[in-house]
Amino acid sequence: xxxxxxxxxxxxxxxxxxxxxxxxxxxxxxxxxxxxxxxxxxxxxxxxxxxxxxxxxxxxxxxxxxxxxxxxxxxxxxxxxxxxxxxxxxxxxxxxxxxxxxxxxxxxxxxxxxxxxxxxxxxxxxxxxxxxxxxxxxxxxxxxxxxxxxxxxxxxxxxxxxxxxxxxxxxxxxxxxxxxxxxxxxxxxxxxxxxxxxxxxxxxxxxxxxxxxxxxxxxxxxxxxxxxxxxxxxxxxxxxxxxxxxxxxxxxxxxxxxxxxxxxxxxxxxxxxxxxxxxxxxxxxxxxxxxxxxxxxxxxxxxxxxxxxxxxxxxxxxxxxxxxxxxxxxxxxxxxxxxxxxxxxxxxxxxx
Amino acid sequence: xxxxxxxxxxxxxxxxxxxxxxxxxxxxxxxxxxxxxxxxxxxxxxxxxxxxxxxxxxxxxxxxxxxxxxxxxxxxxxxxxxxxxxxxxxxxxxxxxxxxxxxxxxxxxxxxxxxxxxxxxxxxxxxxxxxxxxxxxxxxxxxxxxxxxxxxxxxxxxxxxxxxxxxxxxxxxxxxxxxxxxxxxxxxxxxxxxxxxxxxxxxxxxxxxxxxxxxxxxxxxxxxxxxxxxxxxxxxxxxxxxxxxxxxxxxxxxxxxxxxxxxxxxxxxxxxxxxxxxxxxxxxxxxxxxxxxxxxxxxxxxxxxxxxxxxxxxxxxxxxxxxxxxxxxxxxxxxxxxxxxxxxxxxxxxxx
Numbered sequence: 001x002x003x004x005x006x007x008x009x010x011x012x013x014x015x016x017x018x019x020x021x022x023x024x025x026x027x028x029x030x031x032x033x034x035x036x037x038x039x040x041x042x043x044x045x046x047x048x049x050x051x052x053x054x055x056x057x058x059x060x061x062x063x064x065x066x067x068x069x070x071x072x073x074x075x076x077x078x079x080x081x082x083x084x085x086x087x088x089x090x091x092x093x094x095x096x097x098x099x100x101x102x103x104x105x106x107x108x109x110x111x112x113x114x115x116x117x118x119x120x121x122x123x124x125x126x127x128x129x130x131x132x133x134x135x136x137x138x139x140x141x142x143x144x145x146x147x148x149x150x151x152x153x154x155x156x157x158x159x160x161x162x163x164x165x166x167x168x169x170x171x172x173x174x175x176x177x178x179x180x181x182x183x184x185x186x187x188x189x190x191x192x193x194x195x196x197x198x199x200x201x202x203x204x205x206x207x208x209x210x211x212x213x214x215x216x217x218x219x220x221x222x223x224x225x226x227x228x229x230x231x232x233x234x235x236x237x238x239x240x241x242x243x244x245x246x247x248x249x250x251x252x253x254x255x256x257x258x259x260x261x262x263x264x265x266x267x268x269x270x271x272x273x274x275x276x277x278x279x280x281x282x283x284x285x286x287x288x289x290x291x292x293x294x295x296x297x298x299x300x301x302x303x304x305x306x307x308x309x310x311x312x313x314x315x316x317x318x319x320x321x322x323x324x325x326x327x328x329x330x331x332x333x334x335x336x337x338x339x340x341x342x343x344x345x346x347x348x349x350x351x352x
Numbered sequence: 353x354x355x356x357x358x359x360x361x362x363x364x365x366x367x368x369x370x371x372x373x374x375x376x377x378x379x380x381x382x383x384x385x386x387x388x389x390x391x392x393x394x395x396x397x398x399x400x401x402x403x404x405x406x407x408x409x410x411x412x413x414x415x416x417x418x419x420x421x422x423x424x425x426x427x428x429x430x431x432x433x434x435x436x437x438x439x440x441x442x443x444x445x446x447x448x449x450x451x452x453x454x455x456x457x458x459x460x461x462x463x464x465x466x467x468x469x470x471x472x473x474x475x476x477x478x479x480x481x482x483x484x485x486x487x488x489x490x491x492x493x494x495x496x497x498x499x500x501x502x503x504x505x506x507x508x509x510x511x512x513x514x515x516x517x518x519x520x521x522x523x524x525x526x527x528x529x530x531x532x533x534x535x536x537x538x539x540x541x542x543x544x545x546x547x548x549x550x551x552x553x554x555x556x557x558x559x560x561x562x563x564x565x566x567x568x569x570x571x572x573x574x575x576x577x578x579x580x581x582x583x584x585x586x587x588x589x590x591x592x593x594x595x596x597x598x599x600x601x602x603x604x605x606x607x608x609x610x611x612x613x614x615x616x617x618x619x620x621x622x623x624x625x626x627x628x629x630x631x632x633x634x635x636x637x638x639x640x641x642x643x644x645x646x647x648x649x650x651x652x653x654x655x656x657x658x659x660x661x662x663x664x665x666x667x668x669x670x671x672x673x674x675x676x677x678x679x680x681x682x683x684x685x686x687x688x689x690x691x692x693x694x695x696x697x698x699x700x701x702x703x704x
Contacts, residue, residue: 011463011464011465012463012464012465013460013463013464014458014460014462014463014464014467014492015460016464017464019490022464022467022490023490025464025467025468026467026471026488026490029471029475030475030478030484030485031475031478031479031484032484033478033479033482033483033484034450034451034482034483034484036450036451036506037450037451037484037486039486040484040485040486040487041485041486041487041488045487046451046453046486046487048407048450048451048486048504048506050402050403050405050407050506051402051403051404051405052403052404053402053403055400055402055407055504057451057453057486057487057502057504058487059453059455059487059488059489059500059502060455060489061455061456061457061489061491061498061500063457063491063492063493063494064494065493065494066457066491066492066493066494067491098385098386098388098389098400099386099388099389099398099400099409101398101409101411101502103411103412103413103500104413105413105415105418105498106366108365108366108367110366111363111364111365111366112363112364112365112366112368112369112374112377113363113364115366115374115377115378116377119378119381123381123382123383126382126383126385127383127385130385130386131385131386132382132383132384132385132386132389132392133382133392133393134389134391134392134393134398134400134409135392135393135397135398135409135410135411136378136393136411137411137412137413137500138371138374138375138378139413139415139418139419140366140415140418141415141417141418141496141498142415142416142417142418142495142496143494143495143496144493144494144495146413146457146493146498148411148413148455148489148500150409150411150453150502152400152407152409154388154400154402
């Protein structure tokens with residue numbers, strides 16, 4: 001018995017295609033049957049027209065051993081983070097998340113208390129972000145833990161911000177600071193390795209509180225979306241930074257059909273990021289570019305709106321959009337130009 | 353390193369709590385922060401108010417080795433079925449499904465061609481039901497295949513049918529016929545066992561086409577919801593039959609705060625169900641009551657609406673709602689009264 005009807009077939013490993021190749025394969029034949037589907041696959045969230053309003057929908061699947069390691073990710077944090085990564089996608093559409101569903105598959109190594117811990121994290125995220133848990137599914141699995149979260153939010157059609165809306169000369173802005181979540185992961189991996197060698201070793205986490213918190217308990221920048229509303233600013237394009245600044249910049253450029261230029265010296269990094277990066281013989285800016293999991297917002301604003309953001313400590317202008325032929329480049333401290341590459345956050349080497 | 357912060361804790365296996373106990377545990381502390389959440393956990397789908405309309409949302413997680421066996425479920429069928437079970441939940445709210453998201457986790461034993469097969473099934477369901485695939489997530493897993501589907505649909509608030517709306521004396525109706533999907537599974541399990549003993553044996557599936565199709569390629573009764581609209585009939589309560597008629601009747605009775613009585617001789621079963629059940633030394637009606645996976649609709653209608661359904665070959669009246677004190681009973685062929693029990697469809701013994 002084979003999983004295929006035609007046993008003569010030749011098979012292609014998924015690794016040969018890569019993640020984006022696989023997504024292209026899945027989406028290339030997708031048809032649209034409903035005029036209410038304004039946006040399907042290809043942005044941070046899908047958009048469904050419902051009467052005069054729009055519903056945003058985003059979903060993520062977290063798998064033990066792939067996305068998290070229970071050796072250092074406490075279940076409560078994991079539940080919290082699983083919700084946050086989805087809320088972040090709704091925020092990236094310039095909308096406020098309002099509902100989530102959470103589905104769990106767990107092997108029998110997880111007792112009731114594990115489920116309670118995980119849901120304590122889910123509930124905490126719901127409370128912090130005023131989001132309702134409206135459904136889900138709970139089932140056993142043959143091995144490991146898997147969490148599937150779908151987040152929803154509502155917005156007026158004219159308020160929704162897509163990846164594709166940037167224009168030439170628009171300013172490129174990031175919220176908060178970058179690179180910390182990646183370094184938090186490096187520290188956890190290091191301490192796990194130390195512990196595995198000698199079970200009496202206690203982890204040395206002093207001075208790493210900030211980067212650890214960014215890795216274990218990230219936040220979605222709902223506050224930034226609320227700021228946009230208060231300051232009556234609509235970004236021209238937006239995406240959340242889940243895979244690293246570099247990769248997200250390339251998404252924005254591609255979706256908007258433009259080029260762009262950013263400046264290394266402008267990329268906001270916390271001072272502890274720079275010093276911890278050095279410990280790991282990494283460059284802090286590289287962690288920001290290729291690290292990922294920061295869940296900050298990357299967006300573009302028209303030049304006329306510069307006054308609205310220039311004094312805001314939560315927002316940093318890092319460059320601007322250019323015509324398509326200008327490419328997608330980083331200008332380094334010493335004024336050299338490097339093309340950006342879409343390196344995933346799992347790649348550990350220092351590229352620069 | 354433990355998955356718990358407090359290592360002194362005592363642990364409770366999930367099996368001790370049971371599926372419904374676990375759901376109670378998860379939902380008991382759930383708060384509602386948004387007035388747009390009209391219905392959270394506890395029906396076939398959640399209901400979100402969006403402007404003048406409502407959005408229905410339902411989600412299901414299918415796990416290899418728990419919900420399906422790739423030894424006999426072809427990937428294309430599996431993709432199709434994963435979508436159908438969710439569309440069925442939207443139909444059970446008296447709404448037409450319009451969008452889905454599909455997330456996949458797969459170990460590296462699955463090649464690109466496996467993903468294509470599975471999505472061919474997903475696309476076929478989308479085409480048949482005019483539903484748009486609007487998003488999802490694709491990731492690797494450390495073992496096995498897992499599919500998480502979320503389905504959405506839109507309805508006017510006044511058209512939505514909940515489990516809780518039945519009144520005393522309402523007629524209890526089922527669409528189609530029951531018990532076949534369960535017997536299809538029995539045949540597949542039997543032929544797999546035969547094959548495992550002797551790999552040269554070819555499966556003997558002659559005469560079982562109907563029950564196999566009901567198991568491997570179920571359909572959602574969107575057509576019934578459309579009939580309701582055409583005949584201007586709004587059921588008073590509704591649920592889809594995923595866990596077996598008995599379990600779903602108990603859900604309706606509990607949610608509506610009523611009792612009920614159904615008649616064994618009225619339960620619609622296909623003739624092949626009766627004969628195949630006999631082969632397995634089972635009772636066909638027991639398969640209908642406790643089998644599950646039929647994805648038919650179970651609903652109640654007011655007595656005044658009887659004329660609208662009485663000549664409809666797709667609908668069978670099987671009993672009526674009673675006051676709470678009357679209990680939830682089955683009247684057998686020989687007029688004996690048996691209380692209904694919520695036996696899951698995985699229980700294989702013949703209870704009657």
